[in-house]
Amino acid sequence: MATLRDLPLSALRALVAAARTGSLTRAAEELGVTPGAVGHQIKQLEDGLGIKLVRRAGNGIVLTRAAESALPDIDRGFDALASGLRRLRFERQAETFTICADPSFASLWLAPRLNRMRPAFAGFDVRIVTSIALDAMLEEGVDLAISYRKGAALDLGSVDLFTERVIPACAPSLIQGHARPDAASVLDGLPLLHIDPTMGDDVYPAWRDWFAAAGRRRKDIDQGPRFGLTIVAAQAAIAGMGALLASELVLHRHLQPGHLIEIARDVPALTIKRRLVWPLHGPKARRAAAVASQLAALADLAIEGALPQ
Incomplete structure (x- = not known):
């Protein structure tokens, strides 16, 4: 006869799911396995215990009397396990x-x-x-x-941490020979790189916000490569792929040695305020x-x- 130490939890979960749904197929859908796997796990449990646990009833299954009487204790056991895991997570936190x-x-x-x-x-x-x-x-x-x-x-x-300037920047090579790199017009023809708010850093205003603040229009304002992280987008900007709108703080290490330069300085910078909460x-x-x-x-x-x- 199997001891508690020998009984796989997956087989007990299969039994509980089959009892709740009355179907190996529906139990399999709930557990994310095949009906054959559920049936096999229950059969292993029956073999280990030496007792019949389920029987066929039409297109479904029903518990035997022995399994039905034991099910409340098994359910309580799973509840106790879940409570113990929550306690462990709490202790770790x-x-x-x-x-x-x-x-x-x-x-x-x-x-x-x-x-x-x-x-x-x-x-x-x-x-x-x-x-x-x-x-x-x-x-x-x-x-x-x-x-x-x-x-x-x-x-x-909450307490304010600081306010950051959100600035347009690009590689120096991208504006070589441009007569007015500090003017808003410098961005009329440059490729634009975007921070995708659905992927990672959703902190910064978008190019649409910048062009609106600058009082300028551009038809392809939403076109161009999108990046989930500003630190990745900055590398693309350094490589000359386009202009990036991002926090001066995050770009600082690239601005200081001149890998990137701030452009369109004539337009007041957008800002974001970070807080500690x-x-x-x-x-x-x-x-x-x-x-x-x-x-x-x-x-x-x-x-x-x-x-x-």
């Missing part, structure tokens, strides 16, 4: 301080500053994840968000507020010395 930010900002500004923040994270492992909706922070186990989104729920605290309630609320305060202080230092520091 309790040891981790999770920050979410868009990937380009996280890699170019946040990650280099984490070493200076180590005292604030004492006792916690830091985890960086991509941006999520602010109203999902507690559900997703996120302790601090770096967000550009306006508005926040009443149970979220955290849940006001929960076991790490005070820690999150302290981390936010220290990150904001680092941002002030960077602004005084010209972003990024």
Whole structure:
């Protein structure tokens, strides 16, 4: 006779699904396997236990009396397993301080500053994840968000981090010989690179916003390559594929050595404001507020010395 240690959980799940649906086919659809696999798993369970668990009834199946009497305990067992896994996830989250930010900002500004923040994270492992909706922070186990989104729920605290200029830039080779690289007209004929908001960095205004602010029109304004991450789009811009509209902060390391240059300076730059947001309630609320305060202080230092520091 098989012991509990010998019984595969997949076979028990197959039995529960078959009992709930009354059909091997529907149980297979629910579990994402074939009906044959469900039948095989139940047969293995029957062989291991030495008892019949299901029998055919027309086009479906029904439980035997023995299986029917045991099913509530099996269901409770799965509920207990799920509860135990939730507890393990909670315990892991309790040891981790999770920050979410868009990937380009996280890699170019946040990650280099984490070493200076180590005292604030004492006792916690830091985890960086991509941006999520602010109203999902507690559900997703996120302790601090770096967000550009306006508005926040009443149970979220927030503090401004800094305001960034969003500028058009391109490789110097792309505008060689252009009479007025600082004029808006320089962008009338350049290929345009786009940050795709459905793929990654959805932080920045689009080219349509820039041309509207500049009071100019262009028929092919939405055409051109699209990139999920600004750091990838910047490499395409350096290679001369086109002009990119992105945060000056994220482009800084390419602007400083001249791999990219800001163009159309005569048009006032668009801006975005980043904020630090955290849940006001929960076991790490005070820690999150302290981390936010220290990150904001680092941002002030960077602004005084010209972003990024």
